[in-house]
Amino acid sequence: MARTLPKTDVLIIGGGWTGLTAAYELAHAGQRCVVLERGKKRHTATSFSAPEEHDELKYAHRYSHMMDVKKETLTIRNNRDQQALPMRRLGSFLPGSGLGGAGIHWNGQLWRPLPSDLQMRSHYEERYGKDFIGPDVSVQDWGVTYEELEPHLDFFERICGTAGVAGNLGGEARPGGNVFEGPRSADYPNPPMQQPISNTLFGEAAARMGLNPFPMPSANVTKAYVNPYGAQLHPCTYCGFCERFGCGYYAKADPIICVYDRIKDHENFEIRFDAQVLRIEKSEDGKTATGAVYLDENGEEVFQPADTICMNAYALWNVHLMLVSGLGKPYDPKTRTGVVGRNYAYQTVAGVDAFFDDSVKTDPYMGAGALGVVIDDYNGDNFDHSDLGFVGGGYIACKQYHGRPIGYQPVPEGTPKWGAEWKQAVRENYNHHADLVVHGSSVSTPENYLDLDPTWTDAYGRPLLRMTFDFPENDRKMSDYVMQRAMEVAREMDNVTSVSGTNLAAVDKHYDIVPYQTTHNVGGAVIGTDPETSVVNRYGQMWDHHNVFVFGACLFPQNLGYNPTGPLMGLAYWTLEHMKRDYLPNPGPLMDA
């Protein structure tokens, strides 16, 4: 029997971006908050300082900051006819563990959704007709609009000291920004990043072609800055050890410096490390949750009762916790009923390599996690889809994130995979390569979903999460189309001698768990206005258990072409506002089912 602790007001599962933010906001609203974090305590000042942090092998290839698959992992298959097998090593995505979660080793590419992204089904049906979206695509509206999220998207940009150029300030077009973005209430708090030669040549080529380049919005901060919580950030050094690394320079906005340091001494705040939540318990009538059982740092099972529970364990592990705890109705692809695990989606990524002649030296080691020049002309519904046979799109970025030599060995197409010629090609091209990415959307389908695996268990004896996922036809076409556009821009770039493209979702390829793609796992516990097709209502509150609120990318009904943290933090602040204003004074369902 688990030892039972005194009850707390709010129990928060997970100490990353969403969990620490929930704790900050709710503690200040007078709620006693307990955060349970499965990983260790660590701090930006002491744990991430250079040069020790600049260890490519340890952090980028041995994943020392990330979660341990020996303790928790999942099984993976491309379709229901296959046997799912365990993801035995990290690869395709790199979920975090420890204080700050994945937020300490993210890139800091900080996006907003397009207004039409949030109304994906109704927008496409209105513009292109009722039958335009194919029958095997289960995309749906979010149930919350851009106008509603805008103040929250703006606030999170200020928490991160975001660097960028507004393209649409209150409806007024602004040169140098993203002309396609929704209207914003304020400009970015900091000026954009300084761009290296490769990104600059990309922007010039795109502009010559009549496209609309702009600097990627970045949480790699460009000036000394104090955020609304009082956190001090410092300018980025373009050190190139960013994605997969912590930033000891206090230049990359992370949840430790931006949020945790500002709440850690508050009387309503408590965080427990090495606290692995095993399951959430329900009341006898099943209508509410009563608390969570976790393993404490001594491996002892403890029950923490709470009035309200916030699930902030990252998209995949929120869904896993729901399934092992019996929260919500699990999705069944055979009958296409149930909701937990439904509409799992990912990110559709293609890469384009452009090689310069000897006159352009790129110095690719000068990089930062969000150092890019982007065009959004082929993202979302920013272009006419009438004759294309797919929905969605992606941004095209020329990026210089990291020229670290174990991972970055660009060679032209046709180079042998190893040997003398390979060695020569690596040497000749390391400094003469432009790195383009197509970062594309991912539609949800009835056959891509999450459930529990019948065979394998985790270190705590719970069934592993099972992922059934392959790239939908829609996204294969989309990715190929946008990649062709990216190659056109690459060919237009000055001093480029050869261009090649790799579409991970090409027709002959299946989703592969091995190569890193993105840690943008979305869906599985989606937001909406209909309990038949969503786990939570439009306020992030579970339909079936009104005192459980859900945070993170598991809420996305499908994935947009952007990185998820801006949108999911916009949703987090939206949910927290409704919790503080409407729910906590009068607990109960915020919407009628």
Added chain:
Amino acid sequence: MAKLYSRRAILAQIALGTGVAGAGFPVSHAFAASDDRPWAFFTDDEARWTAAVADVFIPQDEFPSASQAGVVDFIDFQMATAYGAGEGLYLDPPFPAGALAEQGYQLEFTPAQLLRQGIEQARQLGDIATMDAPARADHVEEMSNRDDITGTLIVELWKLTKQGYFADPIYLGNHDYAGWRMVGFPGAHAYYTERVDAHKRSVTPPPRGIAHDRDGSPYPPRAIGGGSD
């Protein structure tokens, strides 16, 4: 206690096989400065075989080959420490047959077990020591296409070879910054605010690793204990 092997002697035998022995090793060769330290994991036969394969992946030209840059030391150290023991690898059974490539690594072996058993099996497939350079390349290519443990072994060794050639020298590879000099990577001490948008053909600063300048030495220490993995 592991037996003492002379690494220099072992590598000299490899070089004979590649036909570059006459040139001798460059002064900066990892093993020329090396010693009679015992391997932490390898037997001398395994080390010799691994060096031959690693030098197919990255042969010598104006820049050192893999083994000359310390890749075998790197792999030996990795196998003797956490990575080799299976850190970050979920090894719960069962291990059903018929796994797809898209599902990733599905063998029941830690990397150290994979190397031990894989090399033993691979050595049944041919005597790499007696082959000339083109024959070695063909042999490695052929092993890499096999749908068995040797195929997986070659994939793993290629990954480890690149890591050893380019990782910070605290892990015993990338000796004298061979890999970093080759591509022009300045290393762990990284502050580029002044240069990032200069758009000038710059001279890349000389490489400096994590432990550079420690104890006043121009090169990082080469003690096994230097690794922090």
